[in-house]
Amino acid sequence: MRLMAFDYGRRRIGIAVGDGLTGRARGLVTLATNHPGLQERLRVLVAEWRPEAFVVGWPTRDDGQPTALGPAIRGFGEALGREFGLPVYWADERLSSHLGRERIRRRGRDPGLDAHAAAVILEGWLTENTRNA
Template identity: 45%
Template sequence: MTCPPGTYLAFDFGERRLGVAVGQSLTGSARPLETLDCRQGIPWERLRALLDQWAPAGLVVGLPLHADGSPSAMSEAAERFARRLHGRYHLPVHHVAELLSSVEAEARLRESGGHKAGLDAVAAQVILETWFAEAAHGAS
């Protein structure tokens, strides 16, 4: 897998919330942006505004998998979200297993004294950093 240089947005998809992070492939670093409320559906207008603001080279969606690598109940919903992102915005959409991203996000928030309200955005940050690391090591 190659990761063209540029800015990327990542998403931690959930039925109620969507965590968003932004990062740079050159440095392999990411930061949480915001958590969007999805209880009334995907906030497509806000996503468009974020894409207009950051002009990403691509998007990364975390796929929730079980520890053995098999799909979870949320995997199909996350894949559907990824297909919809690609269909609406015509950007490359990459997937990365998000195994334990929320656990890592909780640990980071505890260390930094952050608020749990930012958990989903920090999970998106973990997802993007994982994807950058896998791309740097040639993982698929």
């Protein structure tokens, strides 16, 4: 199963793709949330990668409560599901940016920290859901 993951932030959205068979993911791109062509860019990425579902990082505080960005993220994920008619799964995103920093390439084209964080989110979701399947 091919999945597309999102690390949604106030300024940027990291996007990654991964596969349930391998349990691996890779960052694709980081996009500005306020970019006027964001919706079209998402349509192009979904058409190109043809995911079967989306995984959206869900931020929580140490006490398990959602962060202030929670409502915006929930709205983004629900809009994705409506727009593309695909299921949306939610994944714990704590430490994803920290772990994403370890993936940053020092040379060549790098999709950005947020895309690496999305890959971390997706791999965590795949690990959790493969183990419980």
